[in-house]
Amino acid sequence: MVNVICTLGLWQGYHRVARASPALLIRGVVEKADGVVSLLADRLEALPMRITAKSRDFR
Numbered sequence: 001m002v003n004v005i006c007t008l009g010l011w012q013g014y015h016r017v018a019r020a021s022p023a024l025l026i027r028g029v030v031e032k033a034d035g036v037v038s039l040l041a042d043r044l045e046a047l048p049m050r051i052t053a054k055s056r057d058f059r
Contacts, residue, residue: 002038003036004026004038004041005038005040005041006018010041010042023046023047
């Protein structure tokens with residue numbers, strides 16, 4: 001797990017892919033500030049999964 005930062009322009013272009021895909025392939029720049037590692041995304045791509053599993057709700 002990693003924090004992914006998307007600019008408004010990137011999100012407007014890729015929000016459908018980001019919200020509908022079970023997994024993502026993300027290209028960007030790794031940043032580290034105050035001990036927190038984040039990825040400043042410049043491209044999102046759907047990563048097809050052979051296993052059809054949904055995330056679990058831990059409530």
